[in-house]
Amino acid sequence: MQPNDPTLRSFVDVDPASDFPIQNLPYGVFSTSGTSPRVGVAIGDLVLDLAAIEAEGLLDLGGAKNVFAQPSINAFMALGPKVWSSTRARISTLLRHDHAELRDNSALRQHALLPQKDVALHLPLVVAGFADFYSSKEHATNVGVMFRGKDNALQPNWLHMPIGYNGRASTVVVSGTKVPRPRGQLKPPNVDEPSFGPCKRLDFELELGVVIGQAAPMGGMLTEAQAEESIFGFTLLNDWSARDIQQWEYVPLGPFLGKSFATSISPWIVTREALEPFRVKGPVQDPAPLAYLQQKHAQNYDVQLAVDLKTETMQKPAGITRTNFKYMYWSSVQQLVHHASSGCAMNVGDLLGSGTISGPDKSERGSMLELSWGGAEPLDLGNGVQRSFLDDGDSLTMRGWCQGDGYRIGFGEVEGTILPSV
Amino acid sequence: MQPNDPTLRSFVDVDPASDFPIQNLPYGVFSTSGTSPRVGVAIGDLVLDLAAIEAEGLLDLGGAKNVFAQPSINAFMALGPKVWSSTRARISTLLRHDHAELRDNSALRQHALLPQKDVALHLPLVVAGFADFYSSKEHATNVGVMFRGKDNALQPNWLHMPIGYNGRASTVVVSGTKVPRPRGQLKPPNVDEPSFGPCKRLDFELELGVVIGQAAPMGGMLTEAQAEESIFGFTLLNDWSARDIQQWEYVPLGPFLGKSFATSISPWIVTREALEPFRVKGPVQDPAPLAYLQQKHAQNYDVQLAVDLKTETMQKPAGITRTNFKYMYWSSVQQLVHHASSGCAMNVGDLLGSGTISGPDKSERGSMLELSWGGAEPLDLGNGVQRSFLDDGDSLTMRGWCQGDGYRIGFGEVEGTILPSV
Numbered sequence: 001m002q003p004n005d006p007t008l009r010s011f012v013d014v015d016p017a018s019d020f021p022i023q024n025l026p027y028g029v030f031s032t033s034g035t036s037p038r039v040g041v042a043i044g045d046l047v048l049d050l051a052a053i054e055a056e057g058l059l060d061l062g063g064a065k066n067v068f069a070q071p072s073i074n075a076f077m078a079l080g081p082k083v084w085s086s087t088r089a090r091i092s093t094l095l096r097h098d099h100a101e102l103r104d105n106s107a108l109r110q111h112a113l114l115p116q117k118d119v120a121l122h123l124p125l126v127v128a129g130f131a132d133f134y135s136s137k138e139h140a141t142n143v144g145v146m147f148r149g150k151d152n153a154l155q156p157n158w159l160h161m162p163i164g165y166n167g168r169a170s171t172v173v174v175s176g177t178k179v180p181r182p183r184g185q186l187k188p189p190n191v192d193e194p195s196f197g198p199c200k201r202l203d204f205e206l207e208l209g210v211v212i213g214q215a216a217p218m219g220g221m222l223t224e225a226q227a228e229e230s231i232f233g234f235t236l237l238n239d240w241s242a243r244d245i246q247q248w249e250y251v252p253l254g255p256f257l258g259k260s261f262a263t264s265i266s267p268w269i270v271t272r273e274a275l276e277p278f279r280v281k282g283p284v285q286d287p288a289p290l291a292y293l294q295q296k297h298a299q300n301y302d303v304q305l306a307v308d309l310k311t312e313t314m315q316k317p318a319g320i321t322r323t324n325f326k327y328m329y330w331s332s333v334q335q336l337v338h339h340a341s342s343g344c345a346m347n348v349g350d351l352l353g354s355g356t357i358s359g360p361d362k363s364e365r366g367s368m369l370e371l372s373w374g375g376a377e378p379l380d381l382g383n384g385v386q387r388s389f390l391d392d393g394d395s396l397t398m399r400g401w402c403q404g405d406g407y408r409i410g411f412g413e414v415e416g417t418i419l420p421s422v
Numbered sequence: 423m424q425p426n427d428p429t430l431r432s433f434v435d436v437d438p439a440s441d442f443p444i445q446n447l448p449y450g451v452f453s454t455s456g457t458s459p460r461v462g463v464a465i466g467d468l469v470l471d472l473a474a475i476e477a478e479g480l481l482d483l484g485g486a487k488n489v490f491a492q493p494s495i496n497a498f499m500a501l502g503p504k505v506w507s508s509t510r511a512r513i514s515t516l517l518r519h520d521h522a523e524l525r526d527n528s529a530l531r532q533h534a535l536l537p538q539k540d541v542a543l544h545l546p547l548v549v550a551g552f553a554d555f556y557s558s559k560e561h562a563t564n565v566g567v568m569f570r571g572k573d574n575a576l577q578p579n580w581l582h583m584p585i586g587y588n589g590r591a592s593t594v595v596v597s598g599t600k601v602p603r604p605r606g607q608l609k610p611p612n613v614d615e616p617s618f619g620p621c622k623r624l625d626f627e628l629e630l631g632v633v634i635g636q637a638a639p640m641g642g643m644l645t646e647a648q649a650e651e652s653i654f655g656f657t658l659l660n661d662w663s664a665r666d667i668q669q670w671e672y673v674p675l676g677p678f679l680g681k682s683f684a685t686s687i688s689p690w691i692v693t694r695e696a697l698e699p700f701r702v703k704g705p706v707q708d709p710a711p712l713a714y715l716q717q718k719h720a721q722n723y724d725v726q727l728a729v730d731l732k733t734e735t736m737q738k739p740a741g742i743t744r745t746n747f748k749y750m751y752w753s754s755v756q757q758l759v760h761h762a763s764s765g766c767a768m769n770v771g772d773l774l775g776s777g778t779i780s781g782p783d784k785s786e787r788g789s790m791l792e793l794s795w796g797g798a799e800p801l802d803l804g805n806g807v808q809r810s811f812l813d814d815g816d817s818l819t820m821r822g823w824c825q826g827d828g829y830r831i832g833f834g835e836v837e838g839t840i841l842p843s844v
Contacts, residue, residue, distance in 0.1 A: 180641035219602035254676020257764035342679035
């Protein structure tokens with residue numbers, strides 16, 4: 001049976017509402033008290049310690065050694081798509097209810113299957129480079145209207161290529177990392193001179209991150225198939241944004257410090273293979289893209305997304321957005337093909353942000369800027385709590401999942417709480 | 423005597439016109455046939471193999487081991503400014519004409535002092551992140567006039583902060599690396615639809631690269647003194663630019679593929695300490711910068727710069743630019759202070775591009791775009807050869823040096839030859 005077979009069951013008990021059934025098997029990096037970070041996969045409420053499984057000799061990694069006893073998944077990714085596939089199939093087999101090897105080895109099970117609640121989760125990859133795109137037509141239109149007016153909302157280039165820019169890799173952090181409020185130059189339109197101070201329009205952006213697992217040399221190009229094969233997996237990504245810093249600095253060279261202070265990702269990388277059953281066509285692209293960007297295959301994914309916000313005074317979080325990754329105008333494959341098209345070298349561990357994922361409905365907008373329409377329509381969170389942007393102490397959580405028949409391929413969550421400026 | 427003392431002499435013969443007298447001692451990474459890349463310093467026409475000197479026990483690196491038997495200077499930089507300073511002083515002593523330790527140890531000299539012509543020079547650092555600035559007022563004005571017209575040439579934010587953007591670290595390459603002509607979407611103003619193909623307006627940008635040797639944590643800020651202490655050294659940097667790709671893609675998120683295909687740096691990192699005698703005040707900043715960007719000390723450097731171009735048909739190169747690093751409006755220290763001011767983490771090995779270095783005179787412009795005024799005034803290279811932008815086969819060389827009394831602190835050169843698109 002294939003690892004994606006919906007009838008597969010594990011000997012590990014998995015709740016049907018769990019993000020991590022045997023059909024998922026996302027990779028992360030974890031540690032327990034007093035031990036070194038190493039690679040594992042999530043299964044139900046447990047983590048399978050792949051360093052322990054590798055040490056036991058249960059994995060065939062094509063001769064590579066110590067692949068999983070490492071503080072990142074980069075060494076595993078560098079082994080390439082065939083090894084990703086065979087390893088996933090092997091882990092699936094080891095976890096099946098009707099396979100005895102691990103199931104009946106209680107010493108190994110004790111040692112290698114750990115409750116998630118007892119482990120710390122770390123940044124799962126060494127981020128080689130980070131590029132952030134801008135590929136939801138709804139988001140680009142909303143922001144364009146607010147920043148540049150209705151007539152210049154969608155720039156002339158937007159329908160011809162996935163617009164992107166280089167982000168800052170040094171501040172990509174894992175879910176749960178506190179986010180200090182950034183500082184910067186602020187010059188609201190009604191003031192003559194800029195001043196320096198804490199950001200007053202702090203925002204999130206709901207994105208998916210694409211993790212690149214294959215290098216591509218300087219000077220080359222990637223086909224659709226090569227780009228697809230280079231994608232190891234996906235993560236939730238919060239592209240924290242300081243709207244006031246961004247607005248004053250971004251002309252003409254683009255966002256810099258308005259984005260560089262933090263980017264949070266979820267700890268589990270969901271593999272491209274696990275998402276295969278949820279592949280869907282994206283929106284019709286009109287005008288037709290230039291030849292190098294054309295796709296023969298459906299390259300979007302039906303991933304449901306939800307954002308919750310909890311302020312310090314609230315008992316429980318309020319849902320503020322429900323949307324879907326399938327709305328994206330430009331696919332991750334097109335983004336990667338475009339990124340490499342100039343001759344730009346790609347590295348194992350490169351991270352591409354999808355761009356804010358907004359849908360056609362008002363309730364499907366992926367940022368405070370859009371939800372509160374630049375502050376003109378503050379969000380009502382109940383009990384008299386309102387927000388246009390994020391306050392100190394606010395905790396923002398993104399979740400994502402693909403709904404199968406009786407199971408879900410989940411991404412877990414990415415959470416961040418705002419600290420006052422230091 | 424201090425390592426910068428102009429009267430110092432080495433037992434190694436150094437031509438007065440050499441870039442690498444005992445007062446310089448820049449760091450690089452080299453290998454000889456069949457050996458591993460390791461760290462060395464340039465002295466005259468030789469390289470001092472620091473891995474060999476360290477193995478001999480001649481360096482006190484505060485307990486750190488195998489610092490120089492590595493393919494980058496990052497491990498050395500991570501030891502911090504006190505060790506940079508003491509190591510430079512110690513190397514200076516070891517190379518002095520009146521110090522016997524190395525001079526009279528002919529076996530070690532034989533082994534550790536190698537002719538530069540016999541070694542291969544490699545990229546000297548692992549580039550953690552790359553940010554490129556835009557800090558010459560003359561360059562920003564020239565480009566602004568061409569791209570946006572005279573009225574919008576210098577954006578309102580330009581005089582208030584060092585404008586910058588994140589570049590692509592994966593394609594930072596060492597001098598001598600061939601540069602394939604990039605491809606991309608092109609849409610000249612007189613054409614309705616974009617097409618995809620080789621860049622037709624390929625350019626260089628004359629910059630200095632600043633190498634950051636000290637990390638700074640997420641959420642913090644740097645003072646002028648901390649930023650200065652974080653700077654390990656400087657390199658020549660050619661920020662190759664595809665003007666046609668850039669012009670079509672850059673609104674609103676800035677340059678991306680127009681810059682991502684290659685950035686070349688010189689192989690020797692000249693230390694901040696070696697440049698100390700050439701420190702000068704920069705231009706008067708009016709309006710006065712906000713408090714966090716104010717400088718108590720002169721933070722510019724008097725570095726003379728020259729660019730030569732040689733086409734395939736030319737016997738010898740033609741000089742096309744002579745300018746000076748001292749013209750920069752925003753200093754490297756201000757750039758770094760600004761970069762970290764949002765709370766952005768800085769890493770050992772971060773590289774900051776100064777931005778194109780143009781001077782007030784026409785002959786001092788640091789790019790083809792400015793020299794040929796967007797192609798309107800092609801450069802005459804002699805013998806009927808003209809250029810507005812770079813052709814396949816063209817070789818571009820940048821050189822830089824500080825002129826002392828009877829010696830020069832030189833940067834060597836950064837060269838790149840354009841290959842046809844693959």
